[in-house]
Amino acid sequence: MTDASNTPTDRAADDRVLLSVRNLHTTFKTDAGLVRAVNNVSFDVHRGEVLAIVGESGSGKSVTAMSILGLIPSPPAIIEGEGVFWKGEDLLRVSPSRMRHVRGNEIAIIFQDPLTALNPVHTVGRQIAEMARIHEKISKRAANKRAVDMLGLVGIPQPEKRADMHPHEFSGGMRQRAMIAMAITCNPDLLIADEPTTALDVTVQAQVLEVLLEIKDEIDSAIVLITHDLGVVAGMADQVIVMYAGRQVEFGNAQEVFYRTRHPYTLGLMSSLPRLDDTGDEKLLPIRGAPPSLIRLPPGCAFHPRCQFARENCRVDVPDLRVVEGENHRSACHYAEELENVDFRAVRETTEV
Amino acid sequence: MPSYILRRLLLLIPTIFFALSFLFFLFFVLPGDPAQLIAGGADRSPDPGVVARAADRYGLNDPILVQFANFWKRTLQWDLGESFINNRSVNDILGEKAPRSLRLAFWAVIIEIIIGISVGLVSAIRRYSLSDKLATVGTAAAAAVPAFVLGFILQYAFAVYPQKHDWPNWMQLKTSRLGPDSWAFFAFPMEDQWRYLILPAFTLAAVSTALAARMMRGSMLEVMRADYMRTARSKGLSERAIVMRHGLRNALIPVITLIGIDFATVIGSAVLTETVFSWPGIGSQIADSIGSRDLPVILGLTLVVVVTYSIVNLVVDLSYAWFDPRIRLGQGAEV
Amino acid sequence: MTMVDPHASAPAAGIPSGGEAGIADVTAEAQPLRADVIKRFVRNPLAMAGLSFILFLILVAVFADLIAPYGFKESTQPRVSRAGPSSDHWFGTDIVGYDVFSRVVYGARISLRIGILATAMALTIGVLFGSAAGFFGGWIDSLLMRITDVFLSIPYIILAISIATVFGRSENSIILVLGLTGWLPISRIVRASFLGLKQLEYVEAATALGFSRRRIMFRHILPNALQPIIVYGTVSIGAVILSEAALSFLGVGPRPPTPAWGLMVAQAGSGSLASAPHILFFPGLAIFLTVLAFVFVGDGLRDALDPKLK
Numbered sequence: 001m002t003d004a005s006n007t008p009t010d011r012a013a014d015d016r017v018l019l020s021v022r023n024l025h026t027t028f029k030t031d032a033g034l035v036r037a038v039n040n041v042s043f044d045v046h047r048g049e050v051l052a053i054v055g056e057s058g059s060g061k062s063v064t065a066m067s068i069l070g071l072i073p074s075p076p077a078i079i080e081g082e083g084v085f086w087k088g089e090d091l092l093r094v095s096p097s098r099m100r101h102v103r104g105n106e107i108a109i110i111f112q113d114p115l116t117a118l119n120p121v122h123t124v125g126r127q128i129a130e131m132a133r134i135h136e137k138i139s140k141r142a143a144n145k146r147a148v149d150m151l152g153l154v155g156i157p158q159p160e161k162r163a164d165m166h167p168h169e170f171s172g173g174m175r176q177r178a179m180i181a182m183a184i185t186c187n188p189d190l191l192i193a194d195e196p197t198t199a200l201d202v203t204v205q206a207q208v209l210e211v212l213l214e215i216k217d218e219i220d221s222a223i224v225l226i227t228h229d230l231g232v233v234a235g236m237a238d239q240v241i242v243m244y245a246g247r248q249v250e251f252g253n254a255q256e257v258f259y260r261t262r263h264p265y266t267l268g269l270m271s272s273l274p275r276l277d278d279t280g281d282e283k284l285l286p287i288r289g290a291p292p293s294l295i296r297l298p299p300g301c302a303f304h305p306r307c308q309f310a311r312e313n314c315r316v317d318v319p320d321l322r323v324v325e326g327e328n329h330r331s332a333c334h335y336a337e338e339l340e341n342v343d344f345r346a347v348r349e350t351t352e353v
Numbered sequence: 354m355p356s357y358i359l360r361r362l363l364l365l366i367p368t369i370f371f372a373l374s375f376l377f378f379l380f381f382v383l384p385g386d387p388a389q390l391i392a393g394g395a396d397r398s399p400d401p402g403v404v405a406r407a408a409d410r411y412g413l414n415d416p417i418l419v420q421f422a423n424f425w426k427r428t429l430q431w432d433l434g435e436s437f438i439n440n441r442s443v444n445d446i447l448g449e450k451a452p453r454s455l456r457l458a459f460w461a462v463i464i465e466i467i468i469g470i471s472v473g474l475v476s477a478i479r480r481y482s483l484s485d486k487l488a489t490v491g492t493a494a495a496a497a498v499p500a501f502v503l504g505f506i507l508q509y510a511f512a513v514y515p516q517k518h519d520w521p522n523w524m525q526l527k528t529s530r531l532g533p534d535s536w537a538f539f540a541f542p543m544e545d546q547w548r549y550l551i552l553p554a555f556t557l558a559a560v561s562t563a564l565a566a567r568m569m570r571g572s573m574l575e576v577m578r579a580d581y582m583r584t585a586r587s588k589g590l591s592e593r594a595i596v597m598r599h600g601l602r603n604a605l606i607p608v609i610t611l612i613g614i615d616f617a618t619v620i621g622s623a624v625l626t627e628t629v630f631s632w633p634g635i636g637s638q639i640a641d642s643i644g645s646r647d648l649p650v651i652l653g654l655t656l657v658v659v660v661t662y663s664i665v666n667l668v669v670d671l672s673y674a675w676f677d678p679r680i681r682l683g684q685g686a687e688v
Numbered sequence: 689m690t691m692v693d694p695h696a697s698a699p700a701a702g703i704p705s706g707g708e709a710g711i712a713d714v715t716a717e718a719q720p721l722r723a724d725v726i727k728r729f730v731r732n733p734l735a736m737a738g739l740s741f742i743l744f745l746i747l748v749a750v751f752a753d754l755i756a757p758y759g760f761k762e763s764t765q766p767r768v769s770r771a772g773p774s775s776d777h778w779f780g781t782d783i784v785g786y787d788v789f790s791r792v793v794y795g796a797r798i799s800l801r802i803g804i805l806a807t808a809m810a811l812t813i814g815v816l817f818g819s820a821a822g823f824f825g826g827w828i829d830s831l832l833m834r835i836t837d838v839f840l841s842i843p844y845i846i847l848a849i850s851i852a853t854v855f856g857r858s859e860n861s862i863i864l865v866l867g868l869t870g871w872l873p874i875s876r877i878v879r880a881s882f883l884g885l886k887q888l889e890y891v892e893a894a895t896a897l898g899f900s901r902r903r904i905m906f907r908h909i910l911p912n913a914l915q916p917i918i919v920y921g922t923v924s925i926g927a928v929i930l931s932e933a934a935l936s937f938l939g940v941g942p943r944p945p946t947p948a949w950g951l952m953v954a955q956a957g958s959g960s961l962a963s964a965p966h967i968l969f970f971p972g973l974a975i976f977l978t979v980l981a982f983v984f985v986g987d988g989l990r991d992a993l994d995p996k997l998k
Contacts, residue, residue: 071587103589111587116580120679121602130598131588166678182588371838379850490734493987497979499930501937501953502972509965621845625934639846643853644939651853655846663841 018190018222019045019068019107022082026060026067029076033295037063037077039246043239045190045222050213052225052237052254054269058291060246061226062112065192069107070099086190105135108183112195114175118167124151124178125163131185150181154211173204177211184215191216192224197232209236230273234258242266245292245302248321252329262324262331262339264307301333309335357674361667372659377424380652381417428656434649436642443653446638451657454627454634457553458619464558465565465612472562473569473608477577478596488566495563500622504556504629511552553630557622561615568611573604606676613669620658728992735988738981745978749796756790761945772966780966783955784945788967791947792974798948799978802863803929809867810928811921814874821875822882829879836872844869848931852940859942862935866928874924877916919989926982933975949975 026038038060045051053061066072067079068091083090086102094102111117119127128147132138138146144163151159154177167175176196183191193212197205209232216223227233233240233254240257242250242265250263261267268287289306292298298305304314314334321332333339415423427434433443476488576582577600585595620636627637635654642650729735748755771781779788821832839847848865855861935941936950944951949971956968 069587071583100589100591103587105589109587111580111584113580117584119581119585119599119603121606121677122599130590134589168679368834368838368841372841375838376842376850379854493734493983494976494980497926497930497983498976499933499937499950499953499972499979501934501950502968502975505953505956505968505972509968513965620843621934624845624849625937628938639849640938643849646853651850655842655850658846659842662843666841 016046016048017044018047018087019224020083020085021064021068022085024064024067024081024084025079026063026072027078027080029078030295035294036246036297037294038067041243041246041248043241043248043251045224047189047222048216048220049238050216050223050225050236051239051241052227052233053241053243054227054230054233055243056228056291058245058294059243061243062194064243065109065194065224065226068192069103069109071109101135104131104183104188105186106188107190107192108186108188109192110176110179110183110194110196113199114172114179115167115199117179118175120167123164123166124170125165128163128178128182128185131182135186146185147181150185151178153184153215154178154181155207156181173200173208176200176204176208180208180211180215187219187221189219189221190224191221192226194226195228196225197227197229205232212236230269242269245297246294247302247332248330249303249332250330251321252325256325256329260325260329260340261342262329262336263333264309264339265303267339267342268306309338311335358671361670365663365667369660369663372663373428373656374421376652376655376659377421380648381420381424433653433656436647436650443650446650447635447654447657450633450635450638453632454623454636457550457557457627457632457634458616458623460550460554461557461561461619462612462615464554465562465615468558469562469565469612470569470605470608473566474573474601474604476566476570477573477604480574485570488570492563492566495559496567498559500556500560500625501629503559504553504626507552507556508630553626553632556629557619557626560622561612561619564615565608565612569604569608572607573600576600576604579603606673609676610669610673613665613672616662616665616669620662725992729988732988732991734984735992738984738988741977741981742985745796745800745981748793749800752793752797756787756793758787758790761786761947772964779970780964782952782967783964786945788952788970791952792949792970795947795949795952795971795974798859798942798946799929799932799975802859802866802932803925806863806866806870806928806932807921807925809863810870810874810924811917812871813867814871815878815917817871818875818878819882822879825883832875833879836875839869840872844931845934848935849938849940852935857940857943859946859948862932862941865935866931870924870928874917874920877920881916915993919986919993922989923982923986926979926986929982930975930979 021044022042024038024041025036028035028037041060041064043051053064055061063072067077068084070079070091072079079092081092084092086107089098091099091102118124125144125147128150129140129143132143132146133140148159148163151162156162156174156177162170162174162178167178170178176199180196191212196212197208200208212223212225213236215221223236225233225236237254239253240251241248242257242263244265250257250261250266252260252262256262257266258270261270265287268285271285272287274284287306292302292305298315300313300315300317301307301310301319304310307314311334317334319332319334321330322336323329324331324336431444433447435442436446472488472492476485479485577596582595582599585599590598623634624636624640626632627634628640631637635658639651639654641647642654771777773780777787777789779792782788782791817832817836821829842850847869851865851868852861855864932941932948933950933953936948937954939954941951942948944955952971953968953975956964956971
């Protein structure tokens with residue numbers, strides 16, 4: 001959303017906006033050069049909504065989340081932008097003590113691998129209780145009780161016993177639920193889930209996602225879901241951002257992005273997935289080529305070397321993220337309009353493998 | 354877990370058996386004529402009376418296997434023999450010298466823990482800063498200085514020089530032949546006596562402190578990169594709490610075992626340090642006895658040291674398992 | 689005396705990246721020391737300082753006859769003992785009247801000779817035992833490990849003293865002693881490397897191609913297992929010199945008037961501390977700088993081979 005009058009959308013009114021990211025840039029200084037991991041990203045998150053950020057590894061989705069909470073070590077990273085507005089306050093320019101107050105209390109994050117993300121020498125209960133004790137003036141006993149309650153809330157059986165165990169004594173799914181329990185302890189208004197289901201079996205995935213949704217509905221909070229798994233997105237997301245090489249390439253609600261795709265990259269993603277309603281003869285189309293090096297981005301549109309619709313000027317001009325349908329659906333492609341009638345099924349049938 | 358402890362204990366016995374047997378082999382079998390070696394060393398001609406006594410007392414003229422059996426019989430009955438120099442029972446010598454060595458070792462370990470861990474910790478937190486670079490060079494230097502050289506230098510700097518130049522008494526540290534005489538609670542020197550303790554304790558601690566600091570730095574650096582540190586930050590913890598509560602506990606695990614294993618280095622350094630400072634413990638006794646080839650004393654004290662060392666090692670290994678829940682609880686109950 | 693911590697110095701085995709079982713990898717010889725490793729080492733000021741000092745020391749040892757103004761057991765005429773540093777005697781004279789400077793210079797020869805030979809011996813034995821244990825596994829491994837356990841249960845200096853007491857006082861017996869005690873940690877490291885490397889894919893590939901076990905062991909595993917050994921060996925020379933000094937100090941090393949540095953410190957002892965500290969100071973300084981140089985070089989090698997650990 002780069003137009004100055006960033007009137008939101010047909011969805012909710014402005015006072016439901018919790019997080020407003022404006023022109024976020026996160027750059028890493030390395031010996032080999034500048035890595036633009038996050039390049040001019042802007043979006044809003046509203047109460048009650050699930051925003052999914054989708055992309056391959058290296059697309060910048062995790063870095064975006066970490067940058068919001070200032071969890072990226074600041075040399076070597078440089079985080080700049082117009083602002084990251086949380087309930088009006090710019091987190092990029094806020095004092096460290098205020099930031100510490102926001103973390104965990106107002107915005108909480110769930111990490112990808114719960115085994116390494118939890119401290120192996122402390123019990124799970126203690127780590128959850130710690131969250132409560134940091135932000136609220138409660139006694140140790142009360143905090144421990146809260147920890148047990150939280151574990152129960154996320155569906156872990158025998159929570160009193162489990163609270164005294166260490167992380168490696170839990171199974172993968174339970175560990176992830178324990179992490180969720182820890183994150184929601186202080187009822188944060190925004191939950192950022194970084195690949196919450198990648199390390200899990202499919203059945204467990206479903207359970208974990210359900211838990212997330214229940215909690216969101218319960219306290220009317222919001223979720224930012226970071227994933228590369230389109231299936232997960234389809235089931236849960238209200239709004240979708242597609243990222244490629246650090247930039248946003250498409251934005252819209254789930255219907256728009258999935259069924260009225262307006263960016264070749266998103267189209268490629270859709271076409272490469274098998275679907276339940278396939279008959280079995282369809283081809284699976286990988287997107288040819290490989291993600292670009294973030295140090296030496298291709299000129300113009302970063303996707304053009306792999307794009308089957310690329311034209312001359314794609315090599316020269318960087319496309320802006322602009323509205324292509326309705327008031328909400330945006331795409332960063334010069335020829336987004338031409339994709340209006342292109343359906344990924346058609347793409348699959350007509351493209352040579 | 355209990356089976357693990359049991360297994361280790363059982364393994365300990367043959368290890369000690371072979372180690373002590375090796376020492377027996379070394380002292381009694383290997384030299385061409387043990388009597389010569391015992392009674393005078395390769396460079397002095399022995400007093401025939403002493404040689405005869407030795408042969409008699411230790412059955413040196415018996416066949417080797419008999420000697421071996423007798424050696425073990427004696428040892429298990431705690432008969433370690435008598436000194437050739439003054440005929441004192443080795444047990445008595447042990448009883449007199451061991452507490453002194455233990456006191457010195459105690460203080461050296463305290464110094465090692467306090468200074469070593471703090472230096473390592475600060476070094477890791479302020480990585481690449483001036484203090485880190487100084488610490489790196491400092492620890493390398495401390496590890497490189499031989500204990501005996503350091504001991505003499507410290508003596509000169511803090512005791513001899515001030516004395517020679519008549520510095521005020523409070524600035525002088527003492528070195529003497531006896532070490533502190535009055536101790537409270539076994540290990541705490543009374544009144545003025547601490548002056549005798551400082552220099553030897555620091556000298557003894559020097560190398561181990563350096564190693565502990567380096568190990569702590571390495572361990573801490575690795576811990577700081579861990580994911581759970583980022584999680585702790587995302588919860589809103591202050592930097593200090595993150596380091597202390599989450600980082601330290603994990604970083605200390607390998608360091609604790611190093612400090613235990615260091616015991617061997619301490620024993621080694623102790624021989625040198627005690628000699629330099631004339632601290633009358635086991636170490637200096639061994640050193641003295643080497644010169645006079647007083648074999649029963651050397652052998653007897655060595656046996657005790659070997660057994661103690663093995664036990665300490667075992668305790669340290671087991672405590673490692675206790676510190677790290679991942680090991681203590683095994684694979685855990687996966688549900 | 690393990691003055692320098694082998695665990696802190698030995699890096700993870702330098703395994704080439706990937707471990708892809710390409711035929712080319714399997715038939716290729718071991719990689720030479722890569723240029724970027726050398727570059728990183730050279731950029732390390734402490735390591736380069738250490739290396740320079742070692743080279744300097746080697747020169748001093750080789751050209752001792754030319755550098756030392758006096759023989760190492762040459763009495764001054766007229767006999768002047770315990771004299772402080774002067775233009776005649778840069779480091780002064782010792783208790784007996786020998787020139788300390790000359791003795792320190794000749795001492796370099798002794799220290800280096802003992803250090804290098806003992807380390808070479810320890811490395812040979814250690815690599816043999818360790819690779820056998822790691823490669824063949826099974827009962828050979830268990831047996832060798834039990835043997836090293838037994839020896840490791842005796843504190844290093846006690847072991848060294850005991851062996852030295854029995855072997856008598858000479859340079860060669862010290863070399864023997866330190867070589868026979870030094871191989872223990874080396875065999876552990878080599879064994880660990882072998883155990884790790886054995887699992888890699890390219891070893892499987894080599895076996896599948898029918899290469900003999902010996903060939904696999906020597907041509908493919910050993911060169912990679914050697915990297916931690918290089919670091920440890922370097923540091924070990926310094927540690928051996930330190931141990932030799934300690935043993936000489938205790939009186940089980942070479943006999944007087946051999947100008948072993950440790951012996952010189954012992955002879956200075958507490959007797960002369962007040963009156964003639966220089967007798968103690970200069971050999972002590974020599975030991976210190978030498979060991980320190982090896983520590984820096986060892987650190988530098990380790991950092992150059994695996995910079996992540998820094």
